[in-house]
Amino acid sequence: MSFIDAADVTYPAFSTDNCIKCNVCTTVCPVARVTDLFPGPKYVGPQAQRFRGGPSPDATVDLCSGCGYCTRACPAGVLIAETNSRARARMVEQRGTSLRNRVISDTDLLIRFGVPFAPLVNLDAHMPPARWLGELVGGVHRRAAVHPFARRTFRSWWRGRRGVADAGPEKTIVYFHGCAVNGFEPSLGRDAVEVLERNGFSVIVPDQVCCGLPMISNGLYPQARRKAARNIRSLASYARRGYRIVTTSTSCGYTLKAEYHEMLDLDDPEARAVSEATWDICELLSELHDDGRLDTRLAPMARDLPYHPPCQLKAHGIGTPAMDLFALIPGLRAIDSNHDCCGAAGTYGLKKERWQIAHDVGQPLFEKIVASGAADAACDSETCRWQISTATGLPVRHPVEYLAESYRSYAAAAALQGAMGERRPR
Amino acid sequence: MPSADVVVIGAGLAGLTAAIELAERGATVQLVAKGMAATHWAHGGLDVAAPPGARSPANGVARLKARGGHPYAILEPDLGPALSATFARLAEMGLAYRGDLRTALRFFPTPIGGLRPAAIVPVGQAPALEPWSPGEGLLLLGIERFRDFWPPYAARNLARQVWNPGPSRIESAAAALPGILELRNLNSLVLARRFDDPSWRAAAVAALRATIPGKGRWRIAVPAVLGLERHADVLAEAGDALGHPVFEIPTLPPSIPGLRLFEALRARATAVGVRVQIGFEVAGVERDGDTITAVATHAAARPLRISTRDVVLGTGGIGGGGLRGRRDGALEEPILGLPVAAPGSAEWLGGDLYGAGGVALESAGIRVDDQLRPVDPGGGVVLRNVRVVGSALAGMRYLAERCGDGVALASGYRAARLIAGEASNPSAAEAPGPARTAVAS
Numbered sequence: 001m002s003f004i005d006a007a008d009v010t011y012p013a014f015s016t017d018n019c020i021k022c023n024v025c026t027t028v029c030p031v032a033r034v035t036d037l038f039p040g041p042k043y044v045g046p047q048a049q050r051f052r053g054g055p056s057p058d059a060t061v062d063l064c065s066g067c068g069y070c071t072r073a074c075p076a077g078v079l080i081a082e083t084n085s086r087a088r089a090r091m092v093e094q095r096g097t098s099l100r101n102r103v104i105s106d107t108d109l110l111i112r113f114g115v116p117f118a119p120l121v122n123l124d125a126h127m128p129p130a131r132w133l134g135e136l137v138g139g140v141h142r143r144a145a146v147h148p149f150a151r152r153t154f155r156s157w158w159r160g161r162r163g164v165a166d167a168g169p170e171k172t173i174v175y176f177h178g179c180a181v182n183g184f185e186p187s188l189g190r191d192a193v194e195v196l197e198r199n200g201f202s203v204i205v206p207d208q209v210c211c212g213l214p215m216i217s218n219g220l221y222p223q224a225r226r227k228a229a230r231n232i233r234s235l236a237s238y239a240r241r242g243y244r245i246v247t248t249s250t251s252c253g254y255t256l257k258a259e260y261h262e263m264l265d266l267d268d269p270e271a272r273a274v275s276e277a278t279w280d281i282c283e284l285l286s287e288l289h290d291d292g293r294l295d296t297r298l299a300p301m302a303r304d305l306p307y308h309p310p311c312q313l314k315a316h317g318i319g320t321p322a323m324d325l326f327a328l329i330p331g332l333r334a335i336d337s338n339h340d341c342c343g344a345a346g347t348y349g350l351k352k353e354r355w356q357i358a359h360d361v362g363q364p365l366f367e368k369i370v371a372s373g374a375a376d377a378a379c380d381s382e383t384c385r386w387q388i389s390t391a392t393g394l395p396v397r398h399p400v401e402y403l404a405e406s407y408r409s410y411a412a413a414a415a416l417q418g419a420m421g422e423r424r425p426r
Numbered sequence: 427m428p429s430a431d432v433v434v435i436g437a438g439l440a441g442l443t444a445a446i447e448l449a450e451r452g453a454t455v456q457l458v459a460k461g462m463a464a465t466h467w468a469h470g471g472l473d474v475a476a477p478p479g480a481r482s483p484a485n486g487v488a489r490l491k492a493r494g495g496h497p498y499a500i501l502e503p504d505l506g507p508a509l510s511a512t513f514a515r516l517a518e519m520g521l522a523y524r525g526d527l528r529t530a531l532r533f534f535p536t537p538i539g540g541l542r543p544a545a546i547v548p549v550g551q552a553p554a555l556e557p558w559s560p561g562e563g564l565l566l567l568g569i570e571r572f573r574d575f576w577p578p579y580a581a582r583n584l585a586r587q588v589w590n591p592g593p594s595r596i597e598s599a600a601a602a603l604p605g606i607l608e609l610r611n612l613n614s615l616v617l618a619r620r621f622d623d624p625s626w627r628a629a630a631v632a633a634l635r636a637t638i639p640g641k642g643r644w645r646i647a648v649p650a651v652l653g654l655e656r657h658a659d660v661l662a663e664a665g666d667a668l669g670h671p672v673f674e675i676p677t678l679p680p681s682i683p684g685l686r687l688f689e690a691l692r693a694r695a696t697a698v699g700v701r702v703q704i705g706f707e708v709a710g711v712e713r714d715g716d717t718i719t720a721v722a723t724h725a726a727a728r729p730l731r732i733s734t735r736d737v738v739l740g741t742g743g744i745g746g747g748g749l750r751g752r753r754d755g756a757l758e759e760p761i762l763g764l765p766v767a768a769p770g771s772a773e774w775l776g777g778d779l780y781g782a783g784g785v786a787l788e789s790a791g792i793r794v795d796d797q798l799r800p801v802d803p804g805g806g807v808v809l810r811n812v813r814v815v816g817s818a819l820a821g822m823r824y825l826a827e828r829c830g831d832g833v834a835l836a837s838g839y840r841a842a843r844l845i846a847g848e849a850s851n852p853s854a855a856e857a858p859g860p861a862r863t864a865v866a867s
Contacts, residue, residue: 022679024466027615039611072705075463075747257726275727290427317725319428319703338696 012082012262019046019078025070030341031063034360038063041070045080048087056091063357064088065345066217067311082262085216089263092219100139104347105214106223111183114149122148141355145344145383145390147184154186158205167202169242174235175203176245176278178252179210180382188397191404192248192281198407199288199295207234211252216263217346228260228271236270239277246279248398250313250380251346253280257316280313281400282380286321289328299409301402302331306369308388310381311341322380322399329406334378339365342379344387359391366391378402429733430456430701432845433721434740435708435761436748438464439831440816441740442691443512443838448738449698451846456732457695458706458723462688464746464817469676470650470683471547472512472523474505474832476531478782483545483832484527490829495821498829500796501836508839509546509832519690520658524552532557533592535564535647537575537677539583543828548683550652550661553645553673557591564593565644565670567634568600571612574677575649593645601637603630617651618682621660627653631667638668650674650682657686706730708761711737716810718762736811736845739764739792739800740838743817743824749790757790759818764800764808767793767820784826791820798841813841 019042026032026040037060038044044061051057061084070080103109114121124130131142140146154177166172173196181189193203208231212224235245235256247253256278260266279287288294309320326334342362343349349358369377369392376395379385385396434445437459445457475486475498487505491498498505506527513523525546532555533541544555564584566577577598584596604626606612620626638644652674653660664672676683695702706723713719718737722729741748741761750760755771768790769776777785792800798813815837817830824830 022463022467023613023615024461024463024680026613027466027680027685028462032611032615033619036609036611036616040613043611073462075461077460077707254726278727287427290429314705315726317706317723318730319701324428 012079012086013049015077015079016046016049016083018076019074020076021047022075024073024075025078025080028069028073028340030067030069030343030361031065031357035063035357037357041080041084044087045070045083046078049083052087052090056087056094059091061087062091062219063354065341065343065348065358065361067341067345068315069311069340072314079262085219085263088219089216089221090219093221097219098139100351101218101347102220102223103138104140104350105218105220106210107179107183107214108210108227111149111153111179115151115153115183118149118151135352139352140350141352143359143390144350144355145386146350147180147382147386150182150184150186152186154182154189155205157186157190164204165202166204169238169244171200172202172204172243173284174238174243174245174277175205176208176211176231176235176247176252176256177205178247178249178382180249185382185398188248188401191398191401192246195281195285195400195404195407196246199285199293206238211255212264213251213255213259214347216255216259217348221264225264225266228264228266231256232260232266232270232274235274235277239273240270243277244279244284245274245277246281246284248281248400249382250280250310250316251382253278254312254315280316280318280321280380282321282325283316283318285400285403286324289324294328295407296328297410297414298329298403298406299413300330300332301406301409303333304372304374305332305334305402306337306372306374306377307334307399308337308339308342308365308369308377308379308384310379310384311345313380322378325399325403326378329402332402332406335372337365337368339368342384342387344383346383349383349387358387362387362391369394427720427731427733428456430454431734432456432736432738433458433732433734434700434738435459435721436738436740436742436746436816437462437688437692437702437704438740438742438746438816438834439687439691440834440838441738442688442695443508443835444738444740444813444815444841445700445702446515446691446695446698447511447839447842448845449695449700451842451848453846455700456703456734457700458703458708458721458732460705460707460747462704464742465684465688465691466680467745468681468684468831469551470681470687471534471544471551472509472831472835473544473828474509474527474546476543476545476828477826480531480543482528482530486531486827486829487527487832490822490827497794497819497822497833497837500794500798501833501840504836504840504843505832508835511839512835515694516687516690519694521686521690522549522658523547524549525555529555533587533589535580535584535675537580537649537675539580539587541584541587541589548686550650550657550674551676551683553671554647554675556645556671558593558645561594562643562645563595563597565638565646566596566598567637567646567648568598569606569617569649569651570600570602571607571609572614572617572649572651573612574614575675595642597639599637599639601630601633603633613680614649614651614677614682615654615680615685617649618654621651621653622656624656624659627660627663631664634664635668638670644670646670646672647675648672650676654682654686654689711762713809716808718809718811736813737809738813738815738838738841738845739818740815740834741818743791744787745824746817748816748818759792762800762809762812764792764812764814765802766790767803779825782826784823788823788825789821791822792818793820797844798837813837813844815841
């Protein structure tokens with residue numbers, strides 16, 4: 001492959017020359033679907049790119065939510081969403097950004113201060129006056145989906161766990177929990193550990209910080225690079241020895257797999273090793289099942305379950321492994337939402353000037369889920385879960401939580417049966 | 427590793443048809459495509475064959491077949507059944523088509539005022555092909571500020587065409603639709619989505635009606651933006667309210683009729699169990715001798731491998747990216763490295779792109795045996811479990827012969843029957859196969 005051929009396919013700014021202006025990207029753009037403010041991926045991507053030598057020609061690129069549908073629909077191989085992300089980073093570099101964007105994208109910081117004061121902060125988050133104030137002063141929309149902080153972080157729980165041994169690369173999973181599990185949904189992390197251990201793996205949780213995605217989405221590349229560097233430093237030694245790094249967040253997972261390279265230009269062997277070692281948990285479990293190695297002693301959960309595969313999952317290019325896992329639970333009928341995007345797009349839907357767009361993008365999905373009459377729904381990405389849950393009023397859980405529940409019920413039933421068997425008089 | 431009975435590569439008409447036909451026969455099908463497009467670039471009608479002089483699609487097919495090496499030499503028996511199956515499933519998805527192989531080819535006006543022959547079109551375009559009666563005029567009715575449809579320009583060009591019998595007079599007008607003038611971004615998609623909204627639609631149709639010149643009998647041509655998801659409703663309402671027959675003229679990409687066609691087929695494919703994976707570019711394949719055992723697609727960290735028994739290659743011709751010109755002047759088929767039958771690069775552009783014979787390059791493609799398996803120049807089968815469908819096939823001229831949609835449907839249909847073991851030899855294709863499950867009909 002010549003240098004030019006290689007550049008064509010891997011460097012976003014070069015790929016824009018392949019655009020043939022067919023506008024297919026515009027037909028799949030969730031944001032252009034709901035607002036006239038956004039001219040669509042073709043305009044802010046390959047079209048505007050030609051004028052991006054000096055000062056940024058067009059601020060509307062900031063309305064891109066980064067869902068990536070444009071890139072996947074493009075018949076000419078243009079990396080449209082990636083081009084837009086870089087353009088936003090360039091704009092932030094040239095013009096700066098708000099304190100609000102710096103704060104909401106620094107999830108490590110939020111968790112450090114939020115968790116210790118969880119009872120107070122969480123109360124605030126659900127009081128209308130506090131939310132009004134938050135919108136006025138903080139620029140976070142009063143109706144945006146904010147998840148309560150956990151009382152105790154996942155890492156704190158993990159430290160209290162004893163006797164976890166490293167069983168070598170084949171039998172040990174390096175768990176990248178991400179900020180959502182650490183500071184907001186530690187029970188998902190506990191379920192993930194349980195499911196992995198049930199399938200014979202040891203789980204270890206090395207040093208890690210936020211993957212940096214919220215910063216990438218807000219154009220704060222230098223800050224994101226610092227997070228990435230620390231994660232790579234911690235994870236690369238495992239990756240190089242053949243350990244698998246598993247995430248329960250399709251967003252963190254995609255960042256480790258692709259965005260360090262595609263957005264942040266981190267292309268060294270260490271970053272590559274981390275990328276290649278990273279697995280989404282459903283991807284891993286589904287692969288185990290394909291190889292006949294997944295424990296399928298699962299108790300029935302008879303119900304219809306609306307399932308929304310998030311945009312970040314689609315970017316992985318692995319299909320919808322969760323659907324294969326749901327199919328293993330007797331009686332559980334998962335129904336693919338067949339809807340593009342819930343609108344949340346990480347921090348996008350939090351912002352007061354973006355909330356309405358985010359809500360309109362997800363509206364048909366929310367209606368579909370409510371109309372289904374289901375008592376809950378499933379989704380692999382945290383901010384999408386929170387967005388759907390806030391809009392529908394229903395609990396929305398990660399697919400692996402259903403597996404964990406089903407395993408537990410099976411084990412409980414088996415234990416009960418065992419106990420009954422022992423007591424049964426002859 | 428995930429597995430499928432069949433991996434279909436390409437989400438155009440050919441790939442979607444093959445995938446749906448296979449899934450309806452009980453196969454597990456993964457459809458992977460680098461992107462979407464073929465349908466979004468086209469007019470949404472089904473061009474079967476309209477070489478110069480052809481009177482109907484069937485007559486066109488006969489002419490093309492008579493010339494050696496055309497895919498119709500193999501595919502003609504599949505064309506009728508493929509079309510009926512397609513019509514049935516599109517109708518079920520709420521998208522009716524008109525015309526058949528014996529319908530006379532008539533002229534259809536283009537948005538820049540050209541004329542192209544057509545016979546099989548979506549119901550929204552069908553009035554354009556009715557014979558013109560004396561005294562009947564054509565009114566090109568545009569939408570103010572919509573840049574993809576210029577009625578005065580189209581009207582002037584149409585007046586210069588040889589269109590006989592055509593409309594007795596051609597006029598143009600444009601309507602200001604509510605809330606449209608204030609928009610920053612206006613394209614066919616924005617308008618089509620607005621038309622889906624019943625209350626806006628009522629006001630818009632009233633505005634269109636107000637611009638119709640008072641006297642005379644008209645046939646009214648509007649840009650093809652009459653709704654996306656609620657197209658049938660919009661069409662009915664516009665027809666009633668305007669008081670004259672109305673038809674849509676497809677505009678620049680994204681073509682709304684093409685989009686409707688794609689979405690109907692994709693929805694159908696999903697409904698019958700096909701996993702439609704858009705954005706899955708093939709990274710490579712695994713072989714065992716002359717058999718493909720797995721297809722790998724580009725993914726974020728490592729290629730996704732899908733093991734499979736059969737492969738359908740529907741990646742298109744030069745326009746679709748199924749064939750690619752190399753810097754050394756040769757054409758290549760980038761996914762499987764199949765031998766490409768093509769003229770030498772010096773002759774590529776010989777001929778007239780829009781003329782009777784087209785350019786030589788158009789006929790380039792993959793040569794196949796009667797089971798649609800790729801063959802080398804000596805006629806030997808290169809890959810035993812690969813079927814080539816659609817515009818990747820050698821010997822067809824998409825533009826000059828207007829045969830792309832017919833070849834796509836017939837080859838997709840035939841590939842599915844071959845893989846399902848229903849048409850192991852060419853003559854069997856005409857009889858209904860024993861294992862045919864009548865889902866579509």
